[in-house]
Amino acid sequence: MRKKNARSLASWIVILIFAVFWLLVTFVPFLFMVITGFKQKIETIMYGAFHMPSKFFPDNYVSIITDPQFWTYFRNSVIVLVLSLVILLFISACAAYPLSRFHFKMRAPVYALIVAAMSVPMHVTLIPVFQMTVNTGLYDTIWALVPTNVAFATPISVFILTGFMKGIPMELEEAADIDGCGRYARFFKVILPLAKPGLSTLAIYNGVNIWNEFIFAFTLTQSESNRTLPLALWNYQGQYSTNTAMIMACLTLSVLPMIILFIFMQDKLVKGMMAGAVKG
Secondary structure (H helix, E strand, C coil): CHHHHHHHHHHHHHHHHHHHHHHHHHHHHHHHHHHHCCCCHHHHHHCCCCCCCCCCCCHHHHHHHCCHHHHHHHHHHHHHHHHHHHHHHHHHHHHHHHHHHCCCCCHHHHHHHHHHHCCCCHHHHHHHHHHHHHHCCCCCCHHHHHHHHHHHHHHHHHHHHHHHHHCCCHHHHHHHHHCCCCHHHHHHHHHHHHCHHHHHHHHHHHHHHHHCCCHHHHHHCCCHHHCCHHHHHHHHECCCCECHHHHHHHHHHHHHHHHHHHHHHHHHHHHHHHHHHHHC
């Protein structure tokens, strides 16, 4: 009994050590970013990046918050995020439903093609996507970013949602069918409500990626009025100098919406992951 308790205690100590280590790995860079945002520009040049500020200088955050251009970037990011997630989740649910519930001839090849699309690096398609955007007249608009985000996030979303929907009991659909629900009614009234944990998980996962997307936003937009929040950092660097303190302050303000979103939706994320694990 003592040996068992000693092993249990040793296991908890090891877990605690790894947890503290992971906390330091994830929290220290964020803390460094926030503190650097309170420095003056001259401090980052004279004393280095890891020197504590002599006194907290909030003007960096104030100047960014009071800058109308920052809120233009923020508005564009919100529009792109909301539209991309709505379209992405709807398309993924519509694709995952027949792949998980029906048996048809092309089911396996279509599913294999979707899984194979997950291995395509997005940067390989940068030039074709740019040419397509120019040809369709969407270049230098925020609307060019929505289909791009949806296209690259669809394969993994369909893959995850298909596995989640397979765990929904068929008896629920059969009961709805007996009550007179058609195929579309079963999808919207039975499957979608039960798939909310999976959809919430995908919304958080893809939302962070879409919010932080840089390369396509930089390539497909040019004017300041159509750029998204990750590109706001370019306003604080020049050809021969970089305002590190302002960049860190801008980064802090940029990640705050995602942190707040995660705080309010972390229970749904955990429920979605646990539900998928149990039903799978």
